[in-house]
Each structure stands twice: as structure tokens, then as C-alpha cells.
Amino acid sequence: MNECDVAVVGGGPIGGHVASLLAESGHSVSVFEEHKEIGLPLKCAGLVTPRVLDMVNIKQTAVVQNTIKGAHIHSPSNHILTVGGNRKHAFVIDRSEFDKKILHDAHKKGATILSNHKITAAQRQKDFIILATSQDTEYRCKLVVGADGPYSKIRDRFAFPQPKEFLQGIGAQLVDTSLDHDFVELFVGNAIAPDFFAWIIPTNAKGTRARAGLCVAANAPHHPKQYLSTLLQHENASPFLEQATISGYTGGSIPLGPLSKTYDNNILLVGDAAAQVKPTSGGGIYPGLCCACHCAAVAQDAMENNIFTEKILKKYQKKWHEDIGKELYLGMKFRTIFTRLTDAQFDKYIAKFQQQSITAIISKHGDIDYPSKLIKPLLKKAPTLLTLLPKMLKE
Numbered sequence: 533m534n535e536c537d538v539a540v541v542g543g544g545p546i547g548g549h550v551a552s553l554l555a556e557s558g559h560s561v562s563v564f565e566e567h568k569e570i571g572l573p574l575k576c577a578g579l580v581t582p583r584v585l586d587m588v589n590i591k592q593t594a595v596v597q598n599t600i601k602g603a604h605i606h607s608p609s610n611h612i613l614t615v616g617g618n619r620k621h622a623f624v625i626d627r628s629e630f631d632k633k634i635l636h637d638a639h640k641k642g643a644t645i646l647s648n649h650k651i652t653a654a655q656r657q658k659d660f661i662i663l664a665t666s667q668d669t670e671y672r673c674k675l676v677v678g679a680d681g682p683y684s685k686i687r688d689r690f691a692f693p694q695p696k697e698f699l700q701g702i703g704a705q706l707v708d709t710s711l712d713h714d715f716v717e718l719f720v721g722n723a724i725a726p727d728f729f730a731w732i733i734p735t736n737a738k739g740t741r742a743r744a745g746l747c748v749a750a751n752a753p754h755h756p757k758q759y760l761s762t763l764l765q766h767e768n769a770s771p772f773l774e775q776a777t778i779s780g781y782t783g784g785s786i787p788l789g790p791l792s793k794t795y796d797n798n799i800l801l802v803g804d805a806a807a808q809v810k811p812t813s814g815g816g817i818y819p820g821l822c823c824a825c826h827c828a829a830v831a832q833d834a835m836e837n838n839i840f841t842e843k844i845l846k847k848y849q850k851k852w853h854e855d856i857g858k859e860l861y862l863g864m865k866f867r868t869i870f871t872r873l874t875d876a877q878f879d880k881y882i883a884k885f886q887q888q889s890i891t892a893i894i895s896k897h898g899d900i901d902y903p904s905k906l907i908k909p910l911l912k913k914a915p916t917l918l919t920l921l922p923k924m925l926k927e
């Protein structure tokens with residue numbers, strides 16, 4: 533039986549960052565990743581805010597493929613609302629390289645990275661958790677950090693609550709596009725991506741490469757592939773996709789509805805495993821990294837006191853909730869409103885938002901990581917928007 537103080541299950545960006553922070557503070561930590569190569573297969577559109585790179589101390593030149601300044605939002609009737617364009621709002625990153633850099637950093641700080649090690653079983657034994665791997669090895673651990681993604685085995689095995697829902701995502705890598713490289717193209721409506729949205733993101737500074745994709749709710753009437761095909765033939769997209777060809781596909785799930793409990797004796801859950809994902813955009817890297825910091829701090833405390841009880845680990849729930857949790861729960865409320873909108877309402881409200889003063893507010897205050905920051909300035913500028921809320925819900 534191998535011994536390890538902290539076992540991080542899942543070598544994605546969030547588990548990798550927890551491992552890095554723990555190793556930095558001198559603790560013995562091992563990361564178990566089921567795949568042979570970190571960062572693959574790719575399951576992400578790779579759009580993050582600049583603060584994400586600061587958090588993991590990765591230089592822009594190492595992973596940034598393009599800079600995004602704004603968005604064109606396409607309504608079901610093909611009206612286009614332009615927001616931003618004024619400043620750097622987001623980076624498009626090479627997500628595989630991003631994951632590799634985080635795990636490399638953890639390794640450099642002293643963490644053991646065990647790729648090709650899938651955790652196949654986990655059980656409690658007195659004050660320890662015993663993990664079995666696909667390499668027929670066993671590890672006795674004081675603390676297990678479940679960072680094993682949307683369908684977390686650790687979450688299921690130890691009967692944690694489940695995310696409220698799972699979105700099904702699909703993506704295509706495109707070459708020979710002719711996009712405006714400063715803007716992402718976003719599409720809403722029931723024919724294109726019921727209950728969520730579709731995107732085309734330019735991935736180079738010429739606008740000649742892109743990632744197109746979308747997510748739909750699990751109960752969508754058609755397979756995500758069908759919606760992707762509709763997106764690629766969309767009337768508004770045809771000018772910039774005329775010469776485009778598909779060079780590869782990706783897929784994946786997004787868990788929504790952060791867990792009400794993310795700790796147990798000897799266990800913490802973080803990242804997608806805990807559904808710490810922005811419900812408005814499906815972005816999980818920023819909130820996951822915020823939670824990774826709290827997870828590592830509480831784990832460090834537990835290690836220093838050699839106590840791994842629920843009572844001690846509970847602090848983690850409080851910390852991440854106070855930090856980013858409120859934003860995520862508010863995001864779930866926005867989502868409830870969003871999923872109730874009909875195509876006619878999307879058209880109507882997008883037309884309303886087209887007013888110059890409103891787009892200027894969105895451009896000035898819009899923050900992908902904190903959509904709630906928009907509420908106050910929007911209502912101050914256009915108090916009539918408040919009257920839309922009951923209408924949206926009633927209609």
C-alpha cells in the first residue's frame with residue numbers, strides 16, 4: 533500500500549492548481565489523472581478573462597492565441613446587438629497548453645503527477661481514504677481532493693449532492709474563416725441552442741481560425757450535432773464561414789448548480805466536480821480557480837493540524853461561498869429567467885438593448901466573471917428594465 537498525504541483526483545486546471553498551491557507550501561501531494569497526456573482530450577472553447585492567467589501566473593505569450601474586445605449577439609430573427617469593442621475583455625487560450633503549464637508548475641513545486649492513473653475505486657478505512665488505480669496500485673490518503681470533472685467519481689462514490697443540471701456541449705475547430713478577430717459571435721434562440729447559446733470564437737489574430745460550438749440542456753429535442761450543423765449554416769454566419777472547413781470536433785458536459793455540500797471527513801470537492809461553474813456562460817475555469825485557492829488553504833490548515841474531520845473542512849464551503857458562491861447562485865437565478873424566454877422575447881429584448889445608452893453601459897461595466905456587476909449600472913441608466921422582469925417571467 534502506497535501512502536500519500538493529499539491525493540488530488542483529476543489533473544485538470546483546477547486539481548492542478550490545488551496541487552501546485554499545496555506543494556508550494558511544502559505538503560506531500562499526488563495528482564491522479566486518468567489520461568496519458570495532460571490537457572487532452574480538449575473539452576473547452578478556451579475563453580477566459582485576463583485575471584485567469586494572473587491567478588496561475590502564466591505569461592500571455594505562453595497560451596494566448598487571440599484577444600477579444602467585444603461580442604456580436606445574434607437574435608433568433610437575425611438582429612445583431614454589438615457590445616464592447618472598446619477594450620480587452622477576454623483571451624482565447626490554448627487550453628491544452630494551459631493545463632500542461634499548470635501541472636508542470638505543480639510538478640516543479642514538488643507534486644507527484646501520475647498520469648494514466650484512473651481512480652477506479654475509493655473507500656473509507658478508519659481515518660483514511662483508500663484509492664485504487666487502473667495501474668493495480670492502492671494509495672492510503674489522509675485527504676482526497678475530488679477535482680475529477682463534471683461526472684466526478686469521488687462525488688458519486690461518497691454520496692455528495694448532485695449538480696442541478698448538465699449541459700451537453702459540442703464544438704468544431706474551423707480553418708479558413710474570415711471573422712472579425714476582435715469579436716466573438718454569439719447566437720441565441722430555440723432553433724440554435726435551446727436553453728443556452730452558441731458561439732464562434734476567432735482563435736487567431738487574423739480571424740482565419742475559430743472554435744464554433746454550443747451547449748444545450750439535456751432534454752433538448754435534438755442531438756447537439758444537429759444544432760451545430762444549424763449554426764454552421766446560419767444566415768448571419770455565412771459571410772465569415774463561406775470558405776471554412778472543419779478540422780476537428782470536441783464535446784463535453786457542463787455541470788450547473790453549485791453543490792450545497794463540498795466537504796466530508798477526509799474529502800473536498802472542487803471545480804466541475806462541485807459544479808463551481810458560471811451558469812450564465814458555462815465558464816468554469818475562473819470560479820474553479822477561485823475555489824481551488826480556498827480548497828488549498830483549508831487543506832493546508834488541516835495538514836498542519838493533522839485533522840481531517842468534516843468540522844475542520846467545512847470552512848472551505850464557507851470561504852468559497854463568500855467569495856464566488858453568491859455570484860454562482862445569482863447566475864442560476866438569471867438562468868431561470870433566460871430559459872423561460874421565447875424566441876419572440878429574445879428578439880424583443882435584444883432590440884431594446886440595442887439602444888446606444890444600454891450597449892454603452894454593457895461595454896463599460898460588463899465582466900464575464902461577474903455578470904451581476906452589470907445590474908446596478910444598467911438599472912440606474914434604464915430603470916424601465918426593471919419592469920421587464922415580471923413581464924419576462926409572466927410572458
Ligand SMILES: Cc1cc2nc3c(=O)[nH]c(=O)nc-3n(C[C@H](O)[C@H](O)[C@H](O)COP(=O)(O)OP(=O)(O)OC[C@H]3O[C@@H](n4cnc5c(N)ncnc54)[C@H](O)[C@@H]3O)c2cc1C
Nearest residue numbers: 542544546566577578579651681701784803804815816817
Ligand atoms: C464545450 C465546452 C466549452 C467550454 N468553454 C469554456 C470556456 O470557454 N471558458 C471556461 O472558463 N470554461 C469553459 N468550459 C468549462 C471548463 O472546461 C471546465 O469548467 C474546466 O475544465 C473545469 O476544470 P476541472 O479541473 O474542474 O475539470 P476538468 O477540466 O474536467 O478536469 C478533470 C480531470 O479529471 C480527470 N478524471 C476524471 N475522472 C477521473 C478518475 N476517475 N481518475 C483520474 N482522473 C479522472 C479527467 O480526465 C480530467 O482531466 C467549457 C466546457 C465545455 C464542455
